[in-house]
Amino acid sequence: MARTFSVEILTPERVLFSSDQVISLTVPAWEGSLGIMASHAPMVAALRIGVITIRLADGDDVRVSTAGGFIEVADNKAIILCDVAELDEEIDVERAQRALQRALERLRNFQDPTIDRERARKAKERAMARLKAAGVI
Numbered sequence: 001m002a003r004t005f006s007v008e009i010l011t012p013e014r015v016l017f018s019s020d021q022v023i024s025l026t027v028p029a030w031e032g033s034l035g036i037m038a039s040h041a042p043m044v045a046a047l048r049i050g051v052i053t054i055r056l057a058d059g060d061d062v063r064v065s066t067a068g069g070f071i072e073v074a075d076n077k078a079i080i081l082c083d084v085a086e087l088d089e090e091i092d093v094e095r096a097q098r099a100l101q102r103a104l105e106r107l108r109n110f111q112d113p114t115i116d117r118e119r120a121r122k123a124k125e126r127a128m129a130r131l132k133a134a135g136v137i
Helices: 093-108 117-133
Strands: 005-010 015-029 032-037 043-047 050-056 061-066 069-074 077-081 085-087
Touching: 015 061, 015 077, 015 085, 050 117, 061 117, 085 117, 093 117
Parallel strands: 005 077
Antiparallel strands: 005 015, 015 032, 015 043, 015 050, 043 069, 050 061, 061 085, 069 077
């Protein structure tokens, strides 16, 4: 039987996810994708826009779309703090697809000086993360 550890994902509104039956956790850190398992060394890392993947002891995977945040790992527990995060089952796929199309349209219109390209790029990344977490792409 695989060893487990605890994971909590917190947003300003709620505890998005909490389980002590996690086998592995993958997070999109700024340094690259980080994999975490039971008895991981203590650490703190900044997260970027992407998908958090949680593998549970029962074999289920939970995916969470995040717009960034922080993770702290210590004492066989990972705490993830995010301003914005969504569980895979809560994602409105049609809305995310529309957001992706809007962002792509803004990025294609490179002649327009009124378009904030960095904002459009981040909107594209957030929409893609939501679609990946939902299993669409």
